Amino acid sequence: MPPLITLTTDFGARDAFTGSMKGVILKINPQAQIIDIANEITPQDIWEAGYVLKSAYSHFPKGTIHVAVVDPGVGSGRRPIIVVTEGYFFVGPDNGLFSLIYQEAERIRVHHITASHYFLPNPGPTFHGRDVFAPVAGWLAKGIASGNFGDEITDYVKLNVPAPKIVENGIEGHVVHVDRFGNIITDITFKGIQQLLGEGTNLDESSVIIAGKEIKGLKKYYAESTLGTPGAIINSSGALEIFLYKQNARMNLSIKRGEAVRFTITR
């Protein structure tokens, strides 16, 4: 099985960014298989990249190396890092992009990448994706141990991820992502509801309040909803999601990431 390297970046598909990274990886490690996760991350949006990476990474075979580059601080003092969890490697900037990985993983080891002999010669100040992260991923995929790239650190950057909290008859959470279809995804999860409101909580009579609108009940699938009326659903990641069947809920509700969402039991 060839070593797997994935890319999650804001580099788009109209420039030489991802192509250059792929070339660098393959020059170092012609056996590597490179898979695009998502390269159209909104420019500079570290949260979006973090959410997308968190959603995808664990579906890959153990040992996969996930390279993620959304890096407004490139060339500054921000550190390049390798994150090692029980199953995966992550390579990218130490700017909080991996915060959700830290939250989820059972064991974490973070290395500050300093061994510059693994970089491209004379790395420039604006494109560490090509000059630092791609070659490090290539060498990592060749079997170089993560410890060889630099010392372990413990003060890596963790973004403050707000947690849903209990309110009267329910939970208040936040919009954490809006996907291509305009579906609004929250940090209120089925698991979280069971934990906060009790194991046997019956979701059949519930209500979601978002942007001043109330959405009554949960749907079992998108098409169950009436056209033009927002619906709520526990989606395939177990998260509460607000959608508009065959349309764009974000445009309909003018919602932004971070906004409050309230889920209440109405029984």
Place this chain on the structure above:
Amino acid sequence: MPPLITLTTDFGARDAFTGSMKGVILKINPQAQIIDIANEITPQDIWEAGYVLKSAYSHFPKGTIHVAVVDPGVGSGRRPIIVVTEGYFFVGPDNGLFSLIYQEAERIRVHHITASHYFLPNPGPTFHGRDVFAPVAGWLAKGIASGNFGDEITDYVKLNVPAPKIVENGIEGHVVHVDRFGNIITDITFKGIQQLLGEGTNLDESSVIIAGKEIKGLKKYYAESTLGTPGAIINSSGALEIFLYKQNARMNLSIKRGEAVRFTITR
């Protein structure tokens, strides 16, 4: 030769959708080679996905598994299916997406996918691309026979694809696709013209009427046309196409898919 799996979806490149599918496939079948056909299909546009898939699938080696997911009915009663033709496999929702494949193939066998032990555990209601179609493709690529995934069905969904018809001195057809460049592609084909108007039909003196505009004659290549004047051509798929050299014909003519196009012989 590694087993080939292609993707045609409306999942874009800013979310975790295609990345998750690729991970699931590679976890089941690390030998699979995954090729993106098109992941920027207009959201929920089953017709567009069907047209794109039909245009691309037969260029792949025999045995290729084409996964196509544009799936507004996900989680509802709509069935997941495997389509087996003389040369290819298709995996996706039974919502008409494969209608043009049914039309074109000599032999068709359709299986309703019910063998849930091939799915991800606990498939959710909103992302069968990841939970059902990707794993089924992965197992199919490992050599599991299509019959093992579920019984054959004959009442699979076929969209009503309108056919061009003979009118005075010519043919009336429809716009079936508008491509990235704004080229307007119709269901009037060179082959269809020969069939409907006679084998020896001379196309040299012809005329196309679209959106109330008349375009005289056929061009032999795009650059033969005057800048700013729409031209008509029999394109590389043998279809009548209306274009605007170095510009966007759709924007110029305000055309939508489904609109009528008339092709007449003026000799």
Place this chain on the structure above:
Amino acid sequence: MPPLITLTTDFGARDAFTGSMKGVILKINPQAQIIDIANEITPQDIWEAGYVLKSAYSHFPKGTIHVAVVDPGVGSGRRPIIVVTEGYFFVGPDNGLFSLIYQEAERIRVHHITASHYFLPNPGPTFHGRDVFAPVAGWLAKGIASGNFGDEITDYVKLNVPAPKIVENGIEGHVVHVDRFGNIITDITFKGIQQLLGEGTNLDESSVIIAGKEIKGLKKYYAESTLGTPGAIINSSGALEIFLYKQNARMNLSIKRGEAVRFTITR
């Protein structure tokens, strides 16, 4: 190591164009590994494709076959060509797309592709990416010598690439590319400055004039700049670049490719 073929096109990800090309390549050469460099090149923008290809190609392993298709003249008299340099192959239309490769390479050999038995049968007039360039790349990757595809030519098309020139106290150059982030990249390079203004030129006290605005000094990295104020930097390709930290400099400065940029030493 499998033979590598890259794609740089304006074909996007919503049509069957790149998928068809990949299928054709893999049918001819199932061993080929196909890597997307960039398929969202602005439609018909030969310059953009040329710049992107030039930025990426040399990062790939020697022997890589780079297919580039931005081809408004498809089907006309413009010739299909193979370009052979000391390390790489390039396949595409003879419309100047490879001008920057010609400029950079030490040795160049250009073949006019005429051996139509390597094409798909009956190539159409609108999609040589699928019918000509993809199959030629597939056969080239199988080891067919470039000479077998057609005779060498010397009158291949070279676009007139304007060179930066010395002006009072500095250099006048041009905008050559604007990337996804809105960063404005010029043809004034660190190397060019040393050549034109002298080896020891101190860049610490310098000034850039673009679109009537003066930008004083060079930054060492993006984040060194004040939010909302354009900065200048020698980027990772050694080129003078104008940026707006975490924002879009092109939108702020309303700049287009080709516009003049003046770099002066103010010490």
